[in-house]
Amino acid sequence: MFEAYKIGVKISVINAASFGLAALSKDFLRTEADAAKLEQRLKSIKNMALAGGLMAGVGSIGLGLLKAPLEAARQYELAFTKFKTMNLGDTINRQADQFARSANVMGVSAKELMNTLSESVGLFGDFDVARKLAPQLAALNKANSAIFSGKVDHIDEGATRSLMKFIDRRGGTHDEASFMRNLDLAQRMVTGSGGFLKFRDLDQFSQQAGTAFRGLSDEGVLNMALLLQEQGGARAGTAMMSMYQNLIAGRTTKTAMAEISALGLATIQQESIGTVGGKPQTRNRLRLNEDFAAMLQADPATAMRQFVIPAIQAKYGKDVENGTIIKIANDLLSNRTASGQASIMTTQVVQLLRDAGLARNAMGAQQTIDQYKKDPNAQFADYQAKYQSLLVELGLVVLPGVIKSLETLIPMLRGMAEWVRDNQVKAKLLAGAFIALSAALAIGGVVTMAAAGIRALTLAIGALGIAA
Known part of the structure; x- marks a missing residue:
């Protein structure tokens, strides 16, 4: 009887367990199916995200690739617009555009050449002359920027303008020969000083000296x-x-008249300046010796050396001290x-x-450009310029x-x-909403994430309890 009872209990337990296991198996199967569905949905979302990410990435890369060319083109168009404001006509504008974009100037980009061309036309008043000389001006500026300023891929547009004004004030824009002579003169002043003097110094000197x-x-x-190095361009002028x-x-x-006359460098004359109340009025007029006046106007430093110093020595002796010379x-x-x-x-x-000897012996414009072309840095500058022109x-x-899209937007x-x-009220409500x-x-996202975390933690603890 007892054995039969044990067998009956086992059968009952097995039956109860079988029902539970059956239910669990159904749950597991259902959960597995749900998990499969969920996995499929997650895969779908993942694929969608990957596709979206890929599209966004490609779009971002595309926009990134376009950014540099668009910026280069915008800068060039701005320089071209500056040229077109001179109102030289559509034919000249087309020629200028073609010239700037196709000219092969060492280390000079299309935009830089267009800017130099604009300044050259403004100086010469002749497009053909400007087109002929602008490449050399741009190349010289590039060479000076690299050699004396250490800026390999840099061109100083202000320096070009200063150089042109210096030449213009010397009457060097009448013909090409005069221009080239003055260009060499200006460049020798720069190279002879080892780059201490700049074209801006020459511009300031020429402006202030009048x-x-x-x-x-x-x-x-x-x-x-x-004098330019000692005093600076403006003060020297x-x-x-x-x-x-x-x-x-x-x-x-x-x-001062009396002192100059005493040295034998001038005479003092009286000249009539009219009448006041019927009485003639006169004033003293200083008349420099002719040779001294001519030299003083053409070359003041030499005039002082050849006329003033000998005159002082003749009056005070050849061993006259510097202090006396300075006073006189x-x-x-x-x-x-x-x-x-x-x-x-x-x-x-x-x-x-x-210093005059150094300047006289220094390289002129074309010599400086040719020398720079031999420098390895010139190749880097030329690469930068050609790359910028390609971007343009x-x-x-x-x-x-892009402009058409912007016009729509x-x-x-x-x-x-x-x-x-x-609709400011509606806009405020919309913004507030x-x-x-x-x-x-x-906030909901944070709460949802927290709830998901708690559920995951409960599930993990339950799983550990079952395992135990």
């Missing part, structure tokens, strides 16, 4: 090399103009800047001759399509702006 500068000979400019006014124009004090040079002039320049010219003769060409192909943006302006929705989604 009338005095326009009378300088080429030798007179070369002999100013030390101001001092030279003051010297011109004091000595050549004769607008100086009676004391100061007495010859009636203002501080001209006096400072005259003291340098009369006491630093050796240095004046040294690529960008110009794409730019019309701009009215939409304008319409949206007008709607916001006309958007902010609230964003906040709710953010």
